[in-house]
Amino acid sequence: MNRKSTRNWLLLISSALAIGSGASIAERFISNAIDSFLPDARGITNFNRPGTITLLSTNGEVLQKLGPATREKLESGQMPKLVKQAFIAAEDRRFYSHKGVDLWGIGRALFRNIQEGYVTEGGSTITQQLARTTFLSQDRTFTRKIKEAALAYKLERQLNKNQILEQYLNNVYLGSGAYGVSDAAWVYFAKSPDLLTLQEIALIAGLPPAPSLYSPLVRPDLSLKRRSIVLKKMLQAGFISNKQFSSAHKSAIHLTPTIPKYFNSEAPFFTSWVATKLPLILTKEQLEVGGLSIRTSLNLAWQKQAQETIKNFSPEGTEGALVSISPNSGLVRVMVGGKDFKESQFNRATQALRSPGSTFKIFPYLAAINAGYEPNDKFTDVPTCWRGYCPKNFGSRYMGEITLADALKESLNTVAVKLLDKVGFNEVISTANSLGIGTTRKLGTYYPLAIGAYEQTVLDMTAAYAAITNRGWYQKPSPFEEIRGPENKLIWSKSLNGSKKVKALNQDVADTVNWMLQRVVSSGTGVEADLKSRPVAGKTGTSEGSRDLWFIGSIPQLTTGIWFGHDNNNQTKSGSSQAALAWKNYMLKIEDSFQVIEFPKPPNLKANLKRQKKRKALKKDSPLPPNWAVDKQ
Numbered sequence: 030m031n032r033k034s035t036r037n038w039l040l041l042i043s044s045a046l047a048i049g050s051g052a053s054i055a056e057r058f059i060s061n062a063i064d065s066f067l068p069d070a071r072g073i074t075n076f077n078r079p080g081t082i083t084l085l086s087t088n089g090e091v092l093q094k095l096g097p098a099t100r101e102k103l104e105s106g107q108m109p110k111l112v113k114q115a116f117i118a119a120e121d122r123r124f125y126s127h128k129g130v131d132l133w134g135i136g137r138a139l140f141r142n143i144q145e146g147y148v149t150e151g152g153s154t155i156t157q158q159l160a161r162t163t164f165l166s167q168d169r170t171f172t173r174k175i176k177e178a179a180l181a182y183k184l185e186r187q188l189n190k191n192q193i194l195e196q197y198l199n200n201v202y203l204g205s206g207a208y209g210v211s212d213a214a215w216v217y218f219a220k221s222p223d224l225l226t227l228q229e230i231a232l233i234a235g236l237p238p239a240p241s242l243y244s245p246l247v248r249p250d251l252s253l254k255r256r257s258i259v260l261k262k263m264l265q266a267g268f269i270s271n272k273q274f275s276s277a278h279k280s281a282i283h284l285t286p287t288i289p290k291y292f293n294s295e296a297p298f299f300t301s302w303v304a305t306k307l308p309l310i311l312t313k314e315q316l317e318v319g320g321l322s323i324r325t326s327l328n329l330a331w332q333k334q335a336q337e338t339i340k341n342f343s344p345e346g347t348e349g350a351l352v353s354i355s356p357n358s359g360l361v362r363v364m365v366g367g368k369d370f371k372e373s374q375f376n377r378a379t380q381a382l383r384s385p386g387s388t389f390k391i392f393p394y395l396a397a398i399n400a401g402y403e404p405n406d407k408f409t410d411v412p413t414c415w416r417g418y419c420p421k422n423f424g425s426r427y428m429g430e431i432t433l434a435d436a437l438k439e440s441l442n443t444v445a446v447k448l449l450d451k452v453g454f455n456e457v458i459s460t461a462n463s464l465g466i467g468t469t470r471k472l473g474t475y476y477p478l479a480i481g482a483y484e485q486t487v488l489d490m491t492a493a494y495a496a497i498t499n500r501g502w503y504q505k506p507s508p509f510e511e512i513r514g515p516e517n518k519l520i521w522s523k524s525l526n527g528s529k530k531v532k533a534l535n536q537d538v539a540d541t542v543n544w545m546l547q548r549v550v551s552s553g554t555g556v557e558a559d560l561k562s563r564p565v566a567g568k569t570g571t572s573e574g575s576r577d578l579w580f581i582g583s584i585p586q587l588t589t590g591i592w593f594g595h596d597n598n599n600q601t602k603s604g605s606s607q608a609a610l611a612w613k614n615y616m617l618k619i620e621d622s623f624q625v626i627e628f629p630k631p632p633n634l635k636a637n638l639k640r641q642k643k644r645k646a647l648k649k650d651s652p653l654p655p656n657w658a659v660d661k662q
Contacts, residue, residue: 077515078096078319079096079317079318081095082307083098083291085322087327087328088329090329091295092291092294092296093291093293094290099209099212100208100292101291103195103209107223108222112222112233114268115230115263117155119235119262121156122266124190127156128185129157129178130178155193157180158237159201160181162200203237204241204244204246205246205247212290213236214233215287217245220285227273227277231263232245235258236252236255238255246284249284256282296327299325299332301374302378303323303508306508307323310509310526320514321512321513321514323509324509325509326358326360326507326509327361327363327364331353331619331622334618335365338591339367339611341614342614343611346595347595349591350365350590351487352487353491353588354506356504356583359504359507360523361506361508363589364378364379365378377487378487379487382484382485383572383577384482384484384573385483385577385579386480386569386577387569387571388481388569388570388581389479390437390481391493392466393457396452396456398538399460399535400451403433404434404541405434406433407431408431409431410429410443410444413446413447420442420480422443423440427441428441433545438545438549438552442480445480457479458478460534463534465493466493487590487591487592488506491581491589492505494567494581494588495583496533497546497583498566498583498588500539500540501535501536502531503533511523537632540628540629540630543628543631544628544630546568546583549566549569550565550567550582555567558609558613560613563620563623564585564627568580575600575602576598579592580608580611589612591608591612
């Protein structure tokens with residue numbers, strides 16, 4: 030070869046290399062340019078369908094999954110091999126050969142559909158289906174197909190085949206509310222994927238082309254035909270033997286229809302209340318996008334004990350409600366709104382307005398202590414009328430001269446109304462308002478106010494008592510600890526975004542009344558709630574005709590309110606001691622969760638000159654009438 034020929038060959042080779050390098054660079058440039066407009070496929074592990082919400086307990090247990098969610102995903106490496114083979118045979122037999130789009134498969138599907146005269150199979154690969162499921166709509170448009178192909182190529186570059194297949198099997202819709210293989214195994218057969226038989230696997234693998242139509246719960250005949258097709262494809266691919274094929278093909282469908290996991294709530298009254306509160310702290314867009322993980326305040330173990338308590342201790346034929354609140358945070362740890370959510374979704378803890386009875390007396394007492402009265406101040410308990418209103422004590426029993434502390438212990442109606450009369454309506458209503466009572470439904474200036482004439486909810490009354498336990502600091506009851514969005518991004522937390530505590534009562538006033546409430550339990554009307562092993566502060570309440578039975582009690586770390594009654598407001602033929610007994614039963618089941626702590630001791634109120642001066646302006650109590658005796662009718 031002469032020098033000229035050598036030079037020509039070198040020039041040719043150089044040109045080819047230059048053109049090849051240029052094409053490669055151009056291809057990479059175009060690929061990168063296209064990729065820049067596409068989502069990052071590596072984020073697919075955090076995929077959630079629009080509108081999905083996971084509600085968790087305070088300890089991270091799943092309470093409920095809302096929306097079109099995969100309710101149970103299998104971790105990497107847990108998907109059974111035969112399941113993978115069935116879906117590859119049914120949906121994408123060249124899965125391990127192509128790079129996201131299978132041109133040979135598209136041609137084969139097109140030829141088959143023309144041959145049959147209708148669409149019998151699609152040409153989309155598993156990678157394309159995953160791209161469509163996670164990033165695109167289901168619209169059958171040319172533009173969507175182009176995006177789908179581009180995304181499929183990107184998925185193949187950023188993830189390995191195993192990752193793609195596992196994500197697909199965890200997210201593919203398989204009919205009847207089942208998203209992913211694990212969900213389908215449970216919904217159709219009440220099994221985990223590792224326990225599925227060959228015929229069951231083939232049935233599930235036949236669902237993706239038309240899951241709602243092929244679902245065995247909807248069209249078992251079509252489901253059986255699809256199963257046969259999948260079994261034949263598995264045989265052709267060498268995944269199963271002739272013997273396995275024959276046995277599975279001849280078998281009948283044996284279904285065990287089951288509700289998807291986490292479809293029903295572990296605490297339905299609580300989670301339904303949570304759903305009403307979500308729009309108050311999240312935007313419509315955040316709720317629509319979904320992918321929300323909400324850690325609620327609920328303690329699931331306590332909740333289960335509370336549900337049993339309401340079922341077992343409610344008087345015959347009555348309904349019940351129970352709410353537990355952490356006093357220092359306002360977080361609702363337990364909420365039971367009735368005996369059976371399936372029978373009635375009416376939440377008696379948050380929606381039922383019931384007469385609080387004597388539990389409302391706490392507000393006249395708080396106002397009186399704040400005005401300068403002390404627990405040992407003497408009052409006369411005698412039949413008394415105020416402008417035609419003549420309250421009676423339970424059993425028409427009157428105690429004569431009695432201290433303020435003992436009057437609360439014995440739950441005397443006349444003394445409660447006397448306190449209202451002495452300190453004034455404005456003081457009592459203002460005190461109640463500061464504790465969240467009467468802020469949405471105004472309290473009226475009528476004497477029956479003192480003994481619970483104005484209806485309240487169990488939640489609101491429990492929150493008011495929690496503030497007393499918390500030494501006067503009120504926190505609006507909340508079910509949320511934190512909310513995280515897609516990719517585990519923190520959206521909201523109680524510590525950063527929650528409502529702040531409000532100083533509703535003077536600390537000395539709260540501690541004093543809390544000491545009086547301890548005496549109610551140790552030797553008064555609430556003695557059925559006495560735990561013996563630790564101090565308890567609480568108050569019973571019974572409305573007229575025993576229509577409402579209440580007990581609201583606290584240990585330093587938890588305040589719990591219980592109510593029993595009929596929805597139609599009929600008499601219960603029982604007493605508030607039943608509510609106190611139920612409270613004790615519930616607390617005995619969960620008290621090991623708490624250290625034994627004493628309540629703060631009450632102060633010497635005589636040292637508070639400001640309240641003493643305020644008291645001088647108030648009316649003095651009337652003396653006992655002549656010849657009056659205790660228990661006189």
